[in-house]
Amino acid sequence: MNIKYEKYLSMEDVPAGKILDVILKKRNISQKKLAHMSNEYPQRICDYIKGERKFTIKASISIEKALNINIEGFFFKIQANHDIYTFIMKEERKKHPDLSKLSKGLFWDTRIDKINWIRNKEWVIQRAFEYGNDIEIKEIIRFYGIETIKQVIPNIKNKWNSNTRNDNYQKYIL
Secondary structure (H helix, E strand, O other), X not given: OOHHHXXXXXXOOOOHHHHHHHHHHHOOOOHHHHHHHHOOOHHXXXXXXXXXXXXXXXXXXXXXXXOOOOOOOHHHHHHHHHHHHHHHXXXXXXXXXXXXXXXXXXXXXXXXXXXXXXXXXXXXXXXXXXXXXXXXXXXXXXXXXXXXXXXXXXXXXXXXXXXHHXXXXXXXXX
């Protein structure tokens, strides 16, 4: 029975409460029934699901026993993984190019303040080399470095706007 639950341990971008909600829905168990089965207050179960309360080790163990999940600290571990993921994402979002040198038009389909510049570097570099002006391309090169650009651009398989991308690669990198 634990094999189907182990997959949730690696889902670091999903909060533990959401996973509890999915499990309850799959097993057709109400929050009230789980509260009774685990000897937790019904409002606490609701708060875990909404993400308004963190799982304690005690609560995690009592809920997993009630649900017959034989992975000790299951929800607490998921919560810890999610907390680590959230922290890393916040730290990565602090690292970004000089946004005053980038136009909102370059990233027309997203909010520039929501871009994770570290995890989306391939997309950012591609976008800058396909649509960016001189200042924007130079800022992306400064931020990521020439070696990173040299690794990313040649590996882009998309043919869309490849002439502009390759021309800019020749002009600024080679």
